Amino acid sequence: MIRFATKRLLQAVPVLLGLVVLVFIWVRLLPGDPARALLGESATPAQVERLRAAYGFDRPILEQFWMYLQRLGRGDFGTSLTTGESVLDGFLRRFPATIELAVAAMIFAVVLGIPIGYFAARHRGSLLDGAAVGGSLFGFVVPVFFLAYILKFIFALKLGWFPTAGRQDPRINATHYSGFYIVDGILTGEWDAAWDAVRHLALPAVALGAIPLAMIVRITRASVLDVISEDYVRTAKAKGLTRRIISRRHVLRNALLPVATIIGLQTGALLAGAVLTETVFAINGVGSYMFNAIGSMDYPVLQACILFVALIYTVINLLTDMSYGLIDPRARLS
Amino acid sequence: MSPATAPVRTHGDLLLSVRDLHVTFPGHTRKEIGTRAVVGVDFDVHAGEILALVGESGCGKSATALAVMGLHGPDVKITGSVEFDGVPMVGRPERELNRLRGKQLSMIFQDPLTALNPVITVEKQLVEVLMRHEDLGRKEARDRSVDLLRQVGIPDPQKRIKDYPHQLSGGMRQRVMIAIAMACNPHLLIADEPTTALDTTIQAEILDLILELATERAMALLLITHDLGVVAQTAHRVAVMYAGRIVEQAGRYEIFDQPRHRYTRGLLKSTPTLVGEARDRLDTIPGSAFDAEPWDQGCAFAPRCDFAIPACQASQLDLVPVGAGGEHLLRCANPAEGAEQ
Numbered sequence: 001m002i003r004f005a006t007k008r009l010l011q012a013v014p015v016l017l018g019l020v021v022l023v024f025i026w027v028r029l030l031p032g033d034p035a036r037a038l039l040g041e042s043a044t045p046a047q048v049e050r051l052r053a054a055y056g057f058d059r060p061i062l063e064q065f066w067m068y069l070q071r072l073g074r075g076d077f078g079t080s081l082t083t084g085e086s087v088l089d090g091f092l093r094r095f096p097a098t099i100e101l102a103v104a105a106m107i108f109a110v111v112l113g114i115p116i117g118y119f120a121a122r123h124r125g126s127l128l129d130g131a132a133v134g135g136s137l138f139g140f141v142v143p144v145f146f147l148a149y150i151l152k153f154i155f156a157l158k159l160g161w162f163p164t165a166g167r168q169d170p171r172i173n174a175t176h177y178s179g180f181y182i183v184d185g186i187l188t189g190e191w192d193a194a195w196d197a198v199r200h201l202a203l204p205a206v207a208l209g210a211i212p213l214a215m216i217v218r219i220t221r222a223s224v225l226d227v228i229s230e231d232y233v234r235t236a237k238a239k240g241l242t243r244r245i246i247s248r249r250h251v252l253r254n255a256l257l258p259v260a261t262i263i264g265l266q267t268g269a270l271l272a273g274a275v276l277t278e279t280v281f282a283i284n285g286v287g288s289y290m291f292n293a294i295g296s297m298d299y300p301v302l303q304a305c306i307l308f309v310a311l312i313y314t315v316i317n318l319l320t321d322m323s324y325g326l327i328d329p330r331a332r333l334s
Numbered sequence: 335m336s337p338a339t340a341p342v343r344t345h346g347d348l349l350l351s352v353r354d355l356h357v358t359f360p361g362h363t364r365k366e367i368g369t370r371a372v373v374g375v376d377f378d379v380h381a382g383e384i385l386a387l388v389g390e391s392g393c394g395k396s397a398t399a400l401a402v403m404g405l406h407g408p409d410v411k412i413t414g415s416v417e418f419d420g421v422p423m424v425g426r427p428e429r430e431l432n433r434l435r436g437k438q439l440s441m442i443f444q445d446p447l448t449a450l451n452p453v454i455t456v457e458k459q460l461v462e463v464l465m466r467h468e469d470l471g472r473k474e475a476r477d478r479s480v481d482l483l484r485q486v487g488i489p490d491p492q493k494r495i496k497d498y499p500h501q502l503s504g505g506m507r508q509r510v511m512i513a514i515a516m517a518c519n520p521h522l523l524i525a526d527e528p529t530t531a532l533d534t535t536i537q538a539e540i541l542d543l544i545l546e547l548a549t550e551r552a553m554a555l556l557l558i559t560h561d562l563g564v565v566a567q568t569a570h571r572v573a574v575m576y577a578g579r580i581v582e583q584a585g586r587y588e589i590f591d592q593p594r595h596r597y598t599r600g601l602l603k604s605t606p607t608l609v610g611e612a613r614d615r616l617d618t619i620p621g622s623a624f625d626a627e628p629w630d631q632g633c634a635f636a637p638r639c640d641f642a643i644p645a646c647q648a649s650q651l652d653l654v655p656v657g658a659g660g661e662h663l664l665r666c667a668n669p670a671e672g673a674e675q
Contacts, residue, residue: 231448237405238443239463239514240436243428249462250451328453329498 008321012314019310020072024065027299027306033057068303078300082292087304090289095308096179097167097285101277102270104201105209110263113213117220117259118252124225132217139214144273148207148280155203165282168197204281208273212266219262223255230254257327264320268313346381349522349554350402350439355414357397357406371397373578374414376653379522384548384555386569386586388562388601394578395558399524402556403441404431419521437467440515442544444527446507450499456483456510457495460517467518482513486543505536509543516547523548524556529564541568562605566590574598577634580653584662594656594669597635633667643668 035051036043052058056067071078077087120132156164163169168181175188182201185194227233228251236250271287278287286305293301324331357372372394379385387395400406402416404423416423418439423431443449451459460479464470470478476495483491486509499507508528515523525544529537545568548555559565565572565586573583574595582595593599603617621638633639636646645667653665 231443231445232451234405235443235449235511235514236451237432238403238435238441239466240432240434241462241466242432245462245466249454249458253453254451330452330500 004325005318005322008318012318015314016307016311019307020069021065023303023306023310024068027302028061028064033297077304080293080301081298082296082301087300090301091286091304091308093179094285094289096181097283098271098274098278098287100167100180100182100197101201101204101208101274101283101285102267104205105270105273106212106263106267108205108209109212109216109266113216114220114256114259117217118224118247118255120217121221121224121228122247129221132221136214136217139210139217142210144207144211145276145280147210148204148277151203151207152280162203163196163200167200167283168193169200172196204277204283207280208270208277211273212263212270215262215266216259220255220259223258224251227251227255253327257324260320260323260327264316264323267316268309271309271312346383346552348378349381349383349419350379350556351415351417352377352398352402353415353417355398355401355416356412357394357401358411359397360409360411368411371578372401375575375578375580377573377580377583379554379556381521381554382552384545384557384568384570386557386559386565386572387575388559388565388572389575390560390601393575395560395575396526398575399441399526399556399558403435403439403524404428405441433467436463436520437518438520439522439524440518440520441524441526442508442511442515442528445531446504446511447499447531449511450507452499454498455495456497456499456502459510460495460514463514463517478517479513482517483510485547486510486513486516487539488513504532505540508532508540512540512544512547516551516553519551520553522554522556524558526558527560528557530559530561537564562601574601579634579665580663581633581635581665582663583653588662592662594662594664594671595635595666596639596641596668596670599670633665641668641670 033048033052035048035057049058056064059067068078075088077091079086080090083090116132120126120129123129152164156162172190172193175190175193176184177187178184181197182194185191185197232254233246233250236246241250274285274287275291276287277283278285279291282288286308289301290305292298293305321331353376355372355375356370358367359369359371361368371392375394375398377385377387387398389395397406401412402418402423404426406412412424414424418434421434423434450456457476457479460482461472461475464475464478465472468475468478480491480495483495488494488506488509494502494506499510502510508531512528523544528544529540532540541564544555544557547553555568557564557568569586571583571585572589573580574589574597575581576597582589582593582598584592589598590602593602597619600617600619604619605616619638632647632649633642633651636642639646649667651665651667653663656662656664656669
C-alpha cells in the first residue's frame with residue numbers, strides 16, 4: 001500500500017510541473033492588462049508603464065517565467081496586485097473556510113446519498129425509488145448559485161432558521177487556531193462557537209452538496225441493482241445468510257466501488273462549485289478569493305488558486321485510487 | 335399425486351419431494367405470458383441418493399434447482415409443491431428458508447469465479463456460513479474452516495484461507511465452494527453443473543470429490559448436468575428433462591442400457607464414447623430445443639422426433655411406469671423397444 005502510494009505521488013510530480021507551465025501561460029493569455037486594471041480607466045500611459053515595470057510585466061515572457069519558478073521554489077507566490085498582501089498568506093487565511101465547506105458538502109452528500117441510493121435500488125419501482133430518481137434529477141438541473149439563493153431566501157431570510165452569511169457570528173468572539181471554525185470550537189471547548197459555525201455552514205453545504213448528492217444517489221442505485229443480480233449474492237442467499245448480512249457484506253461493499261470513483265471526482269468539482277456558493281453566502285474562502293482575482297486580473301492570486309485546485313484534484317485522485325485498494329483486493333495486487 | 339408416478343424407494347427416507355412444479359419467468363411486458371421454464375415436474379430424492387437431472391441448456395434443470403432452494407427472484411412465478419424433509423418450501427417466508435438453506439440443503443453453482451464474492455477472503459465466506467448455522471465462536475469457526483479446506487483437498491489451508499477468490503485457480507475455487515456447501519453437513523446438496531466451467535483435466539477430480547464427500551456423509555445429491563459422462567459415473571437414478579418436463583426417469587443402468595424415450599436415445603447417441611467402434615461423426619438430434627413449445631398437448635419433442643406418430647401430438651402424455659418393477663418412468667407415445675442399437 002505504501003509503495004503504491006509513493007509511486008502514485010511520484011507520478012503526480014510531472015503532472016503538477018506541467019500545470020505550473022500551463023497556468024503561467026493561460027493567465028498571460030487572458031485579455032486585458034493587469035496594470036491598467038489596477039490603476040483604473042483614468043490612469044496615464046506613464047503610470048501604467050511604471051506599474052508594469054514594478055511588477056516585471058515588461059520583461060520577456062521567459063524571464064518572467066523563470067523568476068516565477070524561482071519564487072515558487074522558495075514558496076513565494078508573489079503579492080496580490082490588488083491588496084499588496086502576500087498571496088500565500090491570503091491563501092492560507094481563506095483555505096480552511098473552503099476545505100470546511102467542501103468537507104461538509106461531501107459529508108452531506110455521502111451520508112444521505114449512499115443510503116438513499118441503496119434503498120431506492122432495494123425497493124425498485126416503489127414510491128421511494130421514484131422520489132430518489134426524480135429528486136436526483138432536480139439536483140442535477142438546478143444551478144448551484146440558484147439553489148444557494150433559494151435556500152438562503154427560504155431558510156435564512158424567510159424562516160430565519162439559519163444565518164444568512166459568513167462563517168460565524170462575530171459577537172461570539174471565538175478563539176481560532178487552525179482557521180477551521182468547527183474544529184477550533186471543539187478543540188477549545190467553545191461549544192457555542194462550534195455550533196454557530198455548523199449553523200453557518202449548513203445552507204452552503206447543502207447548496208454545494210446537491211450535485212454530488214444527486215450523482216451519488218444515481219450511481220449507488222445503479223450499482224446496487226447490478227450487484228444484487230450477481231452470482232455471489234445468490235450464493236450468499238443459498239448459504240441462508242440474513243438479509244442484513246447479505247446487504248452489508250455482499251451487496252454494499254461491492255456496489256461501493258463505482259461510488260468511490262464518483263465521490264473522488266465530485267470532491268474535485270466541489271471546488272469549482274465553491275466559488276459560487278462562497279460568493280452567495282459571503283464566505284471569505286478560496287472560491288471568493290479566486291472570483292475576485294478574476295475580476296481584478298490579479299495574476300499571482302489566480303495562479304496560486306489554480307495550482308491549489310490542481311493539487312487538490314491530484315491528491316483526491318490518489319486517495320480514490322487508494323480507496324479501490326481498500327474495497328477491492330484485486331486492485332491492490334495488480 | 336397419482337399412484338403411477340410414485341417413485342420406488344431406492345434409498346433411505348424420502349428427503350425431497352417435488353410435485354407438479356411450474357416455474358414461469360416474467361415476460362418483458364405485463365401482458366406477455368412469460369417463459370415457462372418448468373412445466374409440471376415431479377421427482378423424489380431419498381436420503382443418501384444421487385439423482386441426476388439431465389438435459390440440454392434451457393430445458394429447465396437449473397430453474398428446477400433454484401426453485402427447490404427458493405432462490406428465484408420475486409417476479410418469477412412458482413407453483414406446485416416442493417417438500418423438503420416433510421416441510422413445504424414453496425411460498426415459505428424467506429426468514430424460515432434462511433434457516434434451512436446452507437444448513438440442511440445447500441448448493442454448488444456452475445461458475446466458482448462469479449459464485450464467490452471477489453472482495454472478501456475465503457475465510458470470511460466460510461466462517462459466515464458456519465457462524466450463521468452452527469453455534470460457534472469466530473475462532474472455532476475459523477478452525478473448522480481450515481479443516482473443511484483440508485477435507486476438500488486444498489493444500490496449505492492455513493495459508494490459503496487468507497486468499498481472495500481471484501488468487502485461486504478455477505479448481506481451487508470450486509473446492510472452496512464445495513467446502514462452503516458442505517460446511518454444515520447438509521442432508522441434500524444440489525450441484526448445478528459443478529464441473530462445466532472448469533478445465534477438462536480437473537473436472538473428474540472435482541466430481542470425485544463431490545461424490546466422495548456425499549457418500550462419506552450419507553448426503554443426498556441432486557446433480558444437474560448436461561454431461562452424460564458425468565451421469566454414467568455417479569448417479570443412482572437419472573431423470574431426463576426436455577422443454578421443462580421430465581421425459582424419462584430410471585436407474586442409471588436402465589437409462590444407459592435400455593433408454594426408451596427417443597430423446598434420451600438421441601442424447602446418448604450424440605455423446606462421444608471411448609469404447610466400441612470409432613465413428614466419423616457423432617449423431618445429432620435435428621432441430622433445436624428452442625423451437626419446443628410448452629407441453630399443453632402432446633410431446634414437445636415430437637417435431638424433432640423421427641418416430642413421431644399422430645398420437646404424439648394428440649393426447650395428454652403422462653409420465654408412467656414401463657416394464658417390470660415400476661421404477662422406469664416414461665412420457666412417450668411411441669417408445670423404443672429393447673436395448674439400444
